[in-house]
Amino acid sequence: MWQTLTRWYHQWGSPRYFFQYSGVLLPWLWPLAVLTLVVGVVWGLAFAPADYQQGNSYRIIFIHVPAASAALLGYIAMGVAGLVGLVWRMKMADIMIKAIAPFGAVLAAIALITGAIWGKPTWGTYWVWDARLTSMLLMLFLYLGVFALMNAIPDPRQAGRAASLLSVVGVINVVIVKYSVEWWQSLHQGSTLKVVGESAMPSEMLAPLLISMLGIYLFFACTVLMRARTEIMVRERKSQWLREVLR
Amino acid sequence: MSFRATLKREVVLAWRRPAEIINPLFFFVMVVAMFPLGVSPKADLLSVIAPGVVWVAALLAVLLSVEGLFRNDFEAGALEQMLVAPTNLYVPCLAKIIAHWLLTGLPLVLVAPLLGYMLHLPEQASMTLFLGLLLGTPTLTAIGAIGVSLTVGVRSGGILLALLILPLYVPVLVFGAGAAAYAANGAPVEGLLAILAAMLLASLTLAPAAVAAGLRISNGG
């Protein structure tokens, strides 16, 4: 088991191997991702039963929850890539961070916006300092921080390494921020109406949610692979192997 | 060895440039003074927002003062000597963080109860405010130093630093201001101060390593 892991690690760690195999993988992954996402969303929108309390406004959950969890997963993935990049100085790690950050930030923004829109029919206002919305807002700020740092440093490799360190520091803090915001919420308002408890959902609602989550993760993976390929092309544009592959 | 020498050097440096100590203090007092003007002078309202106002002002003052932590050394070329030296970079970084807190953070903490009083903060809360800031500001300096180590070579460092570091300041702010608010209502605060102390120990031990890595990266490493 351990040999295959290290073999995998070295293979996927080299930009050349990554470029070729992601080229093979992507034509399959894109349709699969889009299909899963469409199935999940359409099922949730059209076929899932209405919620007895909130009527149909809860259907926003089929984009809000997947986006929120994907944004969090994306940030943790960036932290892991950052750690690998710093400890083993792996070239691909910096490239992965540059590939994950944009879509992660978009997903965090989507989670925030859909959460706010969902708040209107449920709580009567667009913005409520609810623990989850607030920690999603801070997640968006963390993403923007990584973005701003990457653009502020001219040299791409140095920017990659600086972003790695910030991601590692950020990941450690994301957990602390989440709990401190949760505690902060209980300090000021007591526990608010839980929007919809995931576990308490009946199966007809849970199934489309899980499928759309899978869809968002696959979609996320596709954009990450595509951006990573772009970054490899930018960084390796003078190398010979790239010209053969692209000829 | 290099710890004591760096600490002494920082104190001497600050002594030769007193502005670096006084400015954050003025900033801190001025920001707090803005709130009664901006919000309302009524005591009952001010006393509610007092802990938060003092903490946010302290947080911003630390953020502004920490920005110059490595800038002068970077421009003078002294930072390169630190990076090239065989001794572990962790030690001078820790020394710089502690020295910087002693010179700019501590004055804020000493002045805070006075400002709390100005904002009609209830009596029993001012001790918690003081203790909270005493535990909190070094954590803020340490986390800020990580951001500074990454932006030391960048021109528009100030705004970028705030964007990088403010989200990381949230836990300290939440528990710090929360502790003072608890104390104002007479609730027990030992638990919250313990959490602040835990954050302090964690950041003082981990931050210098991150600062050392950040300095190496922003100097081309």
Added chain:
Amino acid sequence: MHFESFEAFLQMGKHGAYVWSAYGISFVLVGLNVALAVRAQRQAKEDVKRFARREMADANKS
């Protein structure tokens, strides 16, 4: 199909505006993001080819 008719599906019992605006914004943002990524990829591919051509030209010249 949970809804009787397509109109009911659009209305979603007075919550339609919220649901569709949420999905609309999300779709626009994701679409924009993917479009930018594709454009960047095409640009990078052009760069590589242009660089190769320029190098070929230098090689023949010298």
Added chain:
Amino acid sequence: MACYTAAALKGTLVTELPLLETTDLYCERDDRVLFSALNWRAVDGEIWQVAGVNGAGKTTLMRILAGLHGFFDGEVRWPRWLAQQQDPRQHFLYLGHKAGLRDELTPLENIRWWTSLHGDTVDDAKIFPALACLGLAGYETVPCAQLSAGQKRRVALSLLWIMNKVVWLLDEPFTALDADGVTLIENRLREHAANGGLVIYSSHHRFDDAVRHVRLALGEVEVA
């Protein structure tokens, strides 16, 4: 090209090993190749000049040797210390492009801080004669802000007398120095090479024909 790894070094006598060895060192900066395939071996007792036009990458090469700059391909190795499992940086004395002095501090305080970074406590008995030898007698406790650029450079160069390190990595040591300052430094470099040190300096000034050089010419490298 014998490539030295820790294992391979077990047998050979430590003193025969070269101090510095680079194997096909390659570095590019914003799309320009500074140098490529730089194979360079330096042994003790040599003085090397890193020459090249402005922007040829002299400072970058010096920073790579000092371990400051990490973005390069190829290998930089110090085989002698690799064999003895030592951190080569203990034996480095690096003087960068900038003087590295803080203007608010006096030369004495600056030097004390530098030496503390290297871990060895240097008492004033060593610092004052070094500064005097560089013509800075009496300036020891004057804030560096009041010193001229040449004097600041001399304060930085005083480390050549104060610290005993095997490898000297000097980036443009002669800048801002007047005539007798240059000769002073030249003699010190010769003296250091004579008793077994290795001097690598980047400059346009080649003060001796015994000085070997690495010429960086926008991509091509000439090691003589």
